[in-house]
Amino acid sequence: MTIRTLHRALAIGSIALAGAALTACAPTTGHSGMPGMTHGASAPVTGSAQGSANDADAMFATMMIDHHQQAVDMSDTLLAKTGVDPRVADLATRIKAAQAPEIATMRDWLDGWGVPLAAPGSMGHGDGMMSETDMAALEAASGAEAGKLFLRQMIAHHEGAVEMARTEKGDGKDPRAVALASTIIDAQTVEIAEMKGLLAQL
Secondary structure, X not given: OXXXXXXXXXXXXXXXXXXXXHHOOOOOOOEEEEOOEEEXXXXXXXXXXXXXXXXXHHHHHHHXXXXXHHHHHHHHHHHOOOOOOHHHHHHHHHHHHHHHHHHXXXXXXXXXXXXXXXXXXXXXXXXXXXOHXXXXXXXXXXXXXXXXXXXXXXXXXXXXXXXXXXXHHHHOOOHHHHHHHHHHHHHXXXXXXXXXXXXXXX
């Protein structure tokens, strides 16, 4: 994640609240770029039932919930259409099946860490997130064209998720969150390759 992207995320009120909730548990280490948030390690979250978490873990979970939810919404939009290539429909089904449970898991983590959930759709359009215009275009597309558009959009979406997950692997502390980041990198890198192959065939 670039510094520009990080600052964009930090500017969101819910993320600032997440940092405040985490740093209120114990003094933080590292240097702060904005009030209530730190870059680097922070003290453990005393409310975490398993392991420990820092502000990077909270940011990862908060942003990835929104990111995953959009992927589920995109998949639902595609699966409601007729005339879509069955291979693309199968991919959308698998994406939804993988990411919906991860959303529930990350919500549980935030609850355990005492971090408030962000408002849906509050993460902006960076990190591969689709804009309202992008989502409307997918909604309006039909048949084979919808499948192609879905693939192009989801490739960018997955690339953003992989970048977010790499940041979590470098900066995160909670072992569950870091493990999920590794899973996202592995699974979505494979899916990116699959989608590029499908797109070349359609």
